[in-house]
Amino acid sequence: MKVIVDQNKCVASGQCVLSAPEVFDQREEDGIVVLLTETPPEHLADDVRQATALCPARVIWVEEQEQKE
Amino acid sequence: MNTISAPGTDAPSAEVSDYPMPRATGCPFDPPPALYMRQAQAPVSRVRLWDGSTPWLATRYEDMRTLLADPRISSDSTRPHYPHQGPGPKERRTQSRAFIAMDDPEHARLRRMATAAFSIKHVEALRPTIQKIVDGLIDTMLAGPRPVDLVQAFALPVPSLVICELLGVPYADHDFFQSNSKTLINRDTTREQARAATQRLIDYLDGTIGDKLAHPADDLLSTLAERVRAGELSRHEAADTGMLLLIAGHETTANMIALGTLALLQHPDQLAQLRESGDPQLVASAVEELLRYLTIVHSGRRRVALEDIEIGGQTIRANDIGNRDPADFPDPDRLDIGRNARHHVAFGFGVHQCLGQPLARVEPQVVYSTLYRRIPTLQLPVDLDGIPFRHDALVYGVYELPITW
Numbered sequence A: 001m002k003v004i005v006d007q008n009k010c011v012a013s014g015q016c017v018l019s020a021p022e023v024f025d026q027r028e029e030d031g032i033v034v035l036l037t038e039t040p041p042e043h044l045a046d047d048v049r050q051a052t053a054l055c056p057a058r059v060i061w062v063e064e065q066e067q068k069e
Numbered sequence B: 001m002n003t004i005s006a007p008g009t010d011a012p013s014a015e016v017s018d019y020p021m022p023r024a025t026g027c028p029f030d031p032p033p034a035l036y037m038r039q040a041q042a043p044v045s046r047v048r049l050w051d052g053s054t055p056w057l058a059t060r061y062e063d064m065r066t067l068l069a070d071p072r073i074s075s076d077s078t079r080p081h082y083p084h085q086g087p088g089p090k091e092r093r094t095q096s097r098a099f100i101a102m103d104d105p106e107h108a109r110l111r112r113m114a115t116a117a118f119s120i121k122h123v124e125a126l127r128p129t130i131q132k133i134v135d136g137l138i139d140t141m142l143a144g145p146r147p148v149d150l151v152q153a154f155a156l157p158v159p160s161l162v163i164c165e166l167l168g169v170p171y172a173d174h175d176f177f178q179s180n181s182k183t184l185i186n187r188d189t190t191r192e193q194a195r196a197a198t199q200r201l202i203d204y205l206d207g208t209i210g211d212k213l214a215h216p217a218d219d220l221l222s223t224l225a226e227r228v229r230a231g232e233l234s235r236h237e238a239a240d241t242g243m244l245l246l247i248a249g250h251e252t253t254a255n256m257i258a259l260g261t262l263a264l265l266q267h268p269d270q271l272a273q274l275r276e277s278g279d280p281q282l283v284a285s286a287v288e289e290l291l292r293y294l295t296i297v298h299s300g301r302r303r304v305a306l307e308d309i310e311i312g313g314q315t316i317r318a319n320d321i322g323n324r325d326p327a328d329f330p331d332p333d334r335l336d337i338g339r340n341a342r343h344h345v346a347f348g349f350g351v352h353q354c355l356g357q358p359l360a361r362v363e364p365q366v367v368y369s370t371l372y373r374r375i376p377t378l379q380l381p382v383d384l385d386g387i388p389f390r391h392d393a394l395v396y397g398v399y400e401l402p403i404t405w
C-alpha cells in the first residue's frame, strides 16, 4: 500500500494521527499532517484505511499495490 | 454511495414544517420524532426557519458528509441566504464572524494560526493537568454538601479552567465570559442582547491581546499577539479568533460532561462497565459513542450552496441526526459504549470539522475514567422530569444536574 497526503488542504484535525500514529504525525508549528512512511506495513493497512475514511478534508489517499481480483 | 436528489426547485409547500422541531416528551436523549420521519421518507427536504426562509435540510449521514465536504458549499455568514439560527446568533455572526463563518482561503489562513495548540501531541501533554483539575474539583465536591449541582461544581469549571490555561485568560474572569457566552448561544436572544454581549467579549479579548503584546507568555493568545506584531493578523481578527475559542472551549465540553453523566446514570449497565473496566480503549470508545449518541451541537450545520448541487436549492442545513442513521450505525438509538462510533459527525465534517476535537476527546476521557470511579454511588436525587434540558440553546445539554452519593 502506498499513502499520499496533501498538506496544502489539510485542516489539522488529527483524525489520522488517532487512527494510525505509526503512519501519520503533525507538524510542530501548525499541526499539519506529516507522513512518517509512504509504504506502511500490511498490519497497519486497516488503520490507514480508517484514516482515509475519517479525514474531514479528504486529503489522504491510498494506492493498493497488489490488488487481487 | 448516496447521491443527493430531491424534487428540483419546487416552491415550498404550505406543509413545510418549522425548524427546529421539539423533542418528544420523556425522550430527552433522542432527536425530534419529525427528524426521524424525514430521514426515512424525505431525507433532503425544506424546512421553515424563524425568519420565514425555507432552506433545504439534509438528515442522512452519507448526504451530510458529502455536502459538508463539497467545495461548492459556503460557510460565509454574510451571504444573503445564509440560514441563521435566530436574530441573536445572526447579529453575533455579523459583528464577529471568525473563521467558523468564512470560506477558504481566509478560513484556512486564520484556522492555521490556532491549530498548533490543538495537535494530538499538545493536547496529550495537557492530560496530567486535566487530571489534576478533575481530581481537585472532585475533592472539593466530596468535602461539600449534598446534593450538589454537577454543572456548576464540576462540568463547567473543568473545560473552563483548561481553556483559560491554554488561551492565557485569567480564570477569575469566568463569571463575566460565561454569562456573555450563555447569552450568545441561546436561540431566543434578541439582536440587542447579542450585540451588547458580543461587544463586551470583543472588548475583553482585544484588551487581553493588548496585554499579551506588552507581556507575552507561553499561551495561545500570546501566539496570536505575536502574529499581530508581525503584521500577519489584524487585531480584530485576533480578538474574533480568541472569542470563538473561548466560547467553543467551555460551552461544549461542559455539556458532554453533564449530559453524558446523566445518560450513563440512565444506563446503569454501561456505567458499571465503564467504572469497572479501567481500560483506556473502552473509555475512548465510550467518549466516541456519547459524542454520537448525545450530538450536543444539535441545531444543524449551516451552509449556502454557491452553485446548484443536485438538489436545486440555495441554502442547506445538514442536521446531525445523521448520527442516528441506521445505514451507518446499527440499532442507532441504543447507547452502546463498546461499539465503534469513531465515524460519527458530532464534530461536523469537511474543512470546518471541529478544531478543538482532541481536547473535546481528552477532557471527557479523563472525566469518565475518574468521576464514576471516585464516586461509585453517584446518583440522581430527582426524577428525570425534574431536570431542565437546554432545548433553547444552540448546544444541547442540561442547565442543572443535581447529584448525590
Ligand code: HEM
Residues within 6 Å of the ligand: B075, B099, B100, B101, B111, B163, B244, B245, B246, B248, B249, B250, B252, B253, B256, B296, B297, B301, B302, B345, B346, B347, B348, B349, B351, B352, B353, B354, B355, B356, B357, B359, B360
Ligand atoms: C464535545 C465538544 C465539542 C463538540 C461536540 C464540537 C462540535 C463542533 C462542530 C459540529 C463544529 C463544526 C461547525 C461547522 O461545521 O459549522 C465545530 C467547530 C469548531 N469547534 Fe468544536 N466542538 C466541541 C468542542 C470544542 C472545543 C473544546 C474547542 C476549542 C477550544 C472547539 C473549537 C471549535 C472551533 C474553533 C471550530 C471552528 C472550526 C472551523 O470553522 O474551521 N470545539 N465544533
Ligand code: SF4
Residues within 6 Å of the ligand: A005, A009, A010, A011, A012, A013, A014, A015, A016, A017, A024, A031, A032, A033, A051, A054, A055, A056, A057, A058, A059, A060
Ligand atoms: S485527518 Fe486529514 S485533515 Fe486531519 S490532520 Fe490528518 S490529513 Fe489533516
